[in-house]
Amino acid sequence: MNFPILPLVLAVVALLLLLKTFLIVKEASAAVIERFGKFQSVRTSGLSLLIPFIDNKAALVNLRVQQLDVTIETKTLDNVFVNLQVSVQYMVRKEFVKEAYYSLENAKNQIASYVFDDVRAEVPKLELDDVFAKKEDIAIAVQNNISQSMAEYGYKIIKALITDIDPDSKVKDSMNRINAAKRDREAAHEDGEAKKIMIIKQAEAEAESKRLSGEGIAQQRLEIVRGFKESVEDFKKSLDSVTHEEIMQFVLMTQYFDTIKDIGANSKNSSILMPHSPGGMREFQNQIISGTFVGTKLNKNDEEADS
DSSP states (O other): OOOOHHHHHHHHHHHHHHHHHEEEEOTTEEEEEEETTEEEEEEOSEEEEOOTTTEEEEEEEEOSOEEEEEEEEEEOTTSOEEEEEEEEEEEEOGGGHHHHHHHOSOHHHHHHHHHHHHHHHHGGGSOHHHHHHTHHHHHHHHHHHHHHHHHTTTEEEEEEEEEEEEEOHHHHHHHHHHHHHHHHHHHHHHHHHHHHHHHHHHHHHHHHHHHHHHHHHHHHHHHHHHHHHHHHHHHHHHOTTOOHHHHHHHHHHHHHHHHHHHHHHOTTOOOOOOOSSTTHHHHHHHHHHHHHHHHHHHHHHHHHHHO
């Protein structure tokens, strides 16, 4: 059975004409149309009509924001080699699709070359610490220089970012040791200040304790003297025939027994030697009276000599 060849050929030709006539361009894209090898027009998103076999879609240009990552090795002012990761976000300007397509053979390589040149011009002006501190300034400088250079080719530079700064491993180890030593020094300083404050507070507390203890002892002695005075006066009133020596002996005897009682009540006292019998108080009394008479006599002799 023979099939007609002509209708089949006509159907194929019609299908080809149909495919060559209609052009569908996706959103955020632009088609560059050439006619006999010469630029004809730019077709944006949607349906477009072409002259079959005369008009040709030369390229489809992406109008989205794109990103180019570039790794650059350079040297700082203090002769430290670092690797910088620079990310450049760019896009083709819709009204300059023709210039973007026909001006540059490889736009990414061209942008990377500008990034290399700008970074290696900016970083050697700074020391390593300043590179970390001023990376935003470096990124802005790179962005401004690339924007001016790529504008004539129809490209818009959205943003330039320095995403990583990686010095040599030995340099990083040295920086970590320096920071660790600095932290240790600060910790030691703070620890010393804390101990200093503690010692000062302890000394102040001890001084205050001694002051209060001294005031208590002085007050105690004052009350003891006042009590002795009242006791002696009452004793003299009740017994008119009692002499001063007997009163003194009575007072010393009372003080002696009070001292013995205090020593026995305190378990922390060490050994102490005291007269083993109350009769020893008479000798102790005679020593006090003798010392008092000698001191009085010396004071009189000094007054006579001065006069």
